[in-house]
Amino acid sequence: MRTTPRMIAAALALTSAASVRAEVIEASATTVVAAGQQLRGALANQTPELDTVAPVYELLSLQAHELRNPLFQNLEVVVAGWASYDAAELRWNTGSTQNFTGDLSTGYVRGQLFSRALTLRAGRSFVAAGAGRMLQLDGADLLLRLPGGISLSAFGGIPVAQRFRTRAGEQSWNPTGGDLAYGGRLGWTLPFPGAYGRALDIGASFVEVTDAKVTFRNPASYTNPAAPLFLTDAGGGIVRQDAGLDLRLQPVASLILTANGTYALAAGRLAELGVTALWTASRKVFVTADLKKVSPDLFLSQNSILSVFTDKERTDLGGGLRWQALESTSLGLDYHALLEPTGEGSKTSLGHEAAARAEWEHGHSRLGAEVTYLVAESLTSEENGYVGGRLFGRQELGKAFVTGDVQVHSFKQEVNGSKLAVTGALSAGYALGGGWNAVLAGRAGVTPFLEQQADLLVKLVYNSTYRVREVK
């Protein structure tokens, strides 16, 4: 198990020490008390138990920008974390067996050197560029901008595990798992003269994640009771080893084309391919078209035995349209065809995903309506899907507001013996002044898993930005 308490503690110490000398400080604190019921246990044909959960959350966020220092430009410290106490039963996703728990969502120090040509960051953050694919790491990364539009980024660290626990792949909530990750991206940007934004971006990237050691059931133990039950492979294993190419082309101001592909080197197959076109047809019309191919098994850890059983690809193809019909009214429509493997040879089936949305906003009022439709392959031979509807609204009343949100889903096949889910939420809030806001919300519904559902939430929020900037 590798942990990074020293690094995190150092970042926090920097924050507390440096924040008083920062030019801009954004602080946020949110206290949430929620209460509701969750299902527990049960065998087949038995009624599960209902546990009452009442977690109290405290969410803190602090961003200090442009810290005065003699070395870095734009030095910033960003920390966001939370703690919670389960006043009743433990909620299902607490990530801990203790009533009191918490985590650091983000925590990094970032600064620039050499006239902003080199950006350095250390702490807990996401690697987003190229094949990194939002990999959450405790580590460091850098971005170097060279002449001629060339950029080089590199990162290394430990995939984040929940609640500062073990990094081992099998027990981590991190989708990547593993205990060491590193990689980078080499990019080239060619700006075109004329309208701003016109450019060509090309990048090649690489990411590798490994486990230091892999523990597995000794196959001999199935037939020989005297054999050790588990063995450890100290040579470790590759969790993920991907090479990626990405491209962004904006030939004219109104059109953006993107393409990216990720090739899983260890499997020798394409993990992901995406092509997207975004076209601003007019000031009121926006059109998108996209094609995506993925091999879901390559999103599993490659030292999981589940990664050796299939090589099926999925394709989805479609697009969307947004139309600002009136100044106050926008309409949207999206459709994607889903080409899914049936599991029988190379056969595929056709699924559908569609959504329509209308939104009206005038003054302090907002209303919206959505209809969603999804039909896709399920794990068994019967496909499943739903038709969904949603109505929502928000009304500002001076310092107060009220919101309403109702969702209905009608399922094609029964889900836990039911074909209908209805949930609704009402919220009311009031700006107390000085950056403080209070919100009271209630949710109720009838769902396949809860015949009667009722949750209550009380929230106190503090948001404020402090500036002492003297712009140079």
Add this chain to the structure above:
Amino acid sequence: MNRHLLVAVAAAFLAACAAKDTKPVPKADPPYVFPHSPHVDGDVDCKGCHGAIVRDVKLEARVRHVALPKKNSDLCNGCHDDKDFRDKIKLAIPPRTRAFEVRFSHKDHLAKPGVTCTSCHKELPEAGQAKPSRLSMDACTACHKHQADYAAGRCTPCHVDLKRYEKPVATFQHAGDFLRTHGALARPTAESCAQCHDQTYCAECHSATTAPARQSILYPELVQRDFIHRGDYQSRHTIEAGANPASCRKCHGSAFCDACHSQRNLSANTPLGTALYLHPADWLNKGSKDFHGTAARKNIVACAGCHDSGSSAICAGCHRVGATSIIDGAPMPSPHPQSFISKHKGEDRTKKGVCMACHLN
């Protein structure tokens, strides 16, 4: 869990809030008091009031960069020659409270040949106007060719802070189904995103590993936000995971799924005798329409929701080399797809734990 870290986070937050040399940002400045247009029309020299600006190399917060001429000055008396007017007008310029949004040296710019105040300031605020007359970026880009900076999303040398802008401009607009397309846009230009968004914003949705709860649970009042997993997602999650299993795996590891499944006795990690067996009756019968092998080939990620125990998953019990069928006693066929066999043919299976779980030495 290290409780000291939580205490440290809280302490850091309190330290920042208690910072002595910081002041909260006011909501807005008072309205403008000076009617610019008649003075511009009257060819009054801007430097009469803004004389010091020609020496300013920076924009200072809380400073208007203006000093009105003294009463009865020649500058005013040229037009305002009636005594009543001079007595009537008691002009006081309120202090500026907003921070400036760009870095700019008037001294450097006004020293360049042909550059005057109106080269950039095409529109000036009038008396009673509540909001400033913002300069268009065209004022800058008419001379400065920043294509490379713009394309690379390098805004900070000139722009101080882009976070306050409510809606992105031009190519950075977030139109359409941005939830679907933003990942493709971020791959080549993640640094552009960082110009406006700190990673705390990304983490709201992307840090499923470290998040306290779903955003739609914590912020039910944000009805306009495109939160994923809104409402009764528990009932929909198997359907949506069936439609796009890779999407789940971008944020959630198998252990995340199992954390909930275990509470419902749906997990393979639940002790024998307590597990809920939800698979169809003919799950093990090859040739049946619900055969588990077909399901696994179709969507192995769904299996991982309960059965991903690394190299020691439940599959190895039956599919290991040398095992026989529990139904008819026949040797188990290779479960690998052809592409897997081709890729790994000839590899030393003793070097990988994932291979050794089935392939006996």
